[in-house]
Amino acid sequence: MQWKGLKLHVIIFSLLIGIALIFGAQWMYQKYNINGPINKVLSANQAVKSYQVSSEGGTLLVSVHINSEADLMVPYQEIRKDLEQVMGGKSFIFILSDDRDGTLEQVWYRCQYAVYQAQVQGSFVEMAEVINREALAGGSEANINIDQEYIYLRLRHQNHTLDEVIPRGAYHVAGNNWPAAGGGVNDQRN
Known part of the structure; x- marks a missing residue:
């Protein structure tokens, strides 16, 4: 079949081959340049x-x-x-x-206020006390770590774990220049 001197079947076939090549190249790139290295590091x-x-x-x-x-x-x-x-x-x-159970979800639910308060106010000692008290009351164990970026919380109960990584600066809003934690003589508020 021809249309104004062009063979439609050749054009359609060429388009299909081009599309297959594009998707094939994308699949190969994903498999060998992204998924392969990710699988290698994680395994x-x-x-x-x-x-x-x-x-x-x-x-x-x-x-x-x-x-x-x-x-x-x-x-x-x-x-x-x-x-x-x-x-x-x-x-x-x-x-x-993680593989949380109902007990761990209840402990996390009761600890969230202390965690988010510590996130804003920097009251990490108080947060740790609340989490440890609630974990003990729930028959579970708490492991809490903090660095400059995150609060790391791992709760264990029997064979289950609940893992939460909470950004320390997540409360910042555009225009809020208050310090992330603590307070001091040199802090500037605009």
Whole structure:
């Protein structure tokens, strides 16, 4: 069949071949330049119990379950650093998965106020006391770590864990120049 001197079947066939090449190249790039290196780093990390890599709306989702015997802060930092190196400047979302039960969810529910208050006010000692008291009352164990960026909370109850990583500066809003924690003589408020 011809249309104004052009063979339509050749044009359609060429378009289909071009589309197949584009999607094939994208699949190869994803498999060998992203998924392969991610699988390599995560499977080499002893603290990783399991992981899942998926894509949603063009954003890569990396869900990682850290062994319940491991501390939370150090493996989280290592995994995050490794993923950032593998991904370069590409965007991804690092999701921390766990195997929480009802008891741990209740302990976390009762501790949230203290955690978010500490996030804003810097009252970390008080937060730790509340979390440890609530964990003990719930028959579970708490492990709390803090660095400049995050509050790391791991609750354990029987064979279950609840892992939460809370950004310390998440309360900042545009135009809010108040210090992240504490207070002092040199703090400036605009």
